[in-house]
Amino acid sequence: MDDWSIQEIAKLAGTTSRTLRHYDDIGLLAPSRIGGNGYRYYDDRALVRLQRIMLLRDLGLGLPVIAEVLDREASAQHALLGHLEWLRNEQERLARQIASVERTIGALEGGERLMADQMFDGFDHTQYKEEVEQRWGKDAYAKSDAWWRGLSADEKAAWRERATTLGTDWIAAFERGIDPAGDEAQALAQRHFEWLRGIPGTPGGGAGGPTKEYFLGLAEMYVADDRFGANYGGPAGAEFVRDAMTVYAERNL
Amino acid sequence: MDDWSIQEIAKLAGTTSRTLRHYDDIGLLAPSRIGGNGYRYYDDRALVRLQRIMLLRDLGLGLPVIAEVLDREASAQHALLGHLEWLRNEQERLARQIASVERTIGALEGGERLMADQMFDGFDHTQYKEEVEQRWGKDAYAKSDAWWRGLSADEKAAWRERATTLGTDWIAAFERGIDPAGDEAQALAQRHFEWLRGIPGTPGGGAGGPTKEYFLGLAEMYVADDRFGANYGGPAGAEFVRDAMTVYAERNL
DNA sequence: CTAGAGGTTGACGCTGCGTCAAGGTCAAGT
């Protein structure tokens, strides 16, 4: 008989018997013959198929796809081209992750600078301490400060990114000239509300979310103070944001 | 109560309630409070922890590692540096895979050239047809040829690589001047035997492996024909290989 | 006759949740 036992063919192809049993289970590669004792035996045609399987597997293709290719249900080119996209996307993902990890490590080694960051809705955290304390009390500032300082540099970056995204969305909405009381602007106000809610220790943080006073107070401050307003496209944009927020507050808070 | 329901905190952190239950299950993030009805509730401290979890998770860290970092059992720097290695290795792996896939696609598009490849132990497949037929008959050549043509370009490359590796190992052994009858050289002869066995359709392919005649015939041919001998470091190397193979054949075949 | 190598069929484990399934709870509307 010109065939091999399961371990023999496994060695020839550089794999394991367990793998071959698995391939049998899922129908990818059946033994060419099964002995009366239940033993699996493979011939040279099976070896060729197995070698193709190993090759495609090493290229990263999934077993179902390999089965399609080998059974002529799909062309190898097509499958490989699709797979190539996958691989490239994965590589980009990894590149981004590597960059993020490097930046994070750098930040940690840099002593985890906590200051010179933005908070309280885009404020530099320490620079505007007086305004915050004056408006919402020393306690509000202290609690928020403690929370903020507890975050790592990257976490802060994430928060800033959320703030930035929200800001640019506000600006885009303003520039399109939509109605501050319309659905779209109100949806933004809703997001603004949720965002504030995510800052523990402030009058806005907590399950209930910002109080009406805090929400309206912020809205007015965006207009009154250009340092805030800058985050929303300047005085005109800030007015738009304030209007939308005011409508939202009246309707929901 | 300054806390949130499971869905609320999930939205605040940009994840799902299922994930939070999972984190509870594995002990990564327990709810700060559990209602009499079994509901999970999370406070601001839990939110901060959750946000850190999401950040580290986005960097690609595993949940157990994240737990260690957050519980101060391991430093973030250390964990991230280790992770960075992981990521770089993965990226290299992907790069190699991408290159392989591209080469394979190119080969397929190139019409899958089957000739100008090596076989029958390093022979150019078609170039030495006569010798092969003369030594082992037309049938041997035809069967092996059919098998060989059935392989893809990459599969052939894999076979050549195995041949090359074996060849360089032989050469290295020869240059170190070891005993052809010693354990090391005999182990190489064993590998040579296994390798020949993996070529179906030849006098060497099949469960039993090469016959003694085929094995010895090849060994002599390595010495007699420089085209073979070149694969084993020239005439002197070929003699070493022949001696080792002869000993092996006498002992085991 | 027995040991040892090798074969068989289950079945769990791993990573990180997504996705039902079956069934309580709660606020709102009728």
Place this chain on the structure above:
DNA sequence: ACTTGACCTTGACGCAGCGTCAACCTCTAG
């Protein structure tokens, strides 16, 4: 009071590809 409907709970399977026991035959050599 009753019914929705939204949200909560605890299981438990599924995925990709095998590694790794476990418990139990089978074959070969001494």
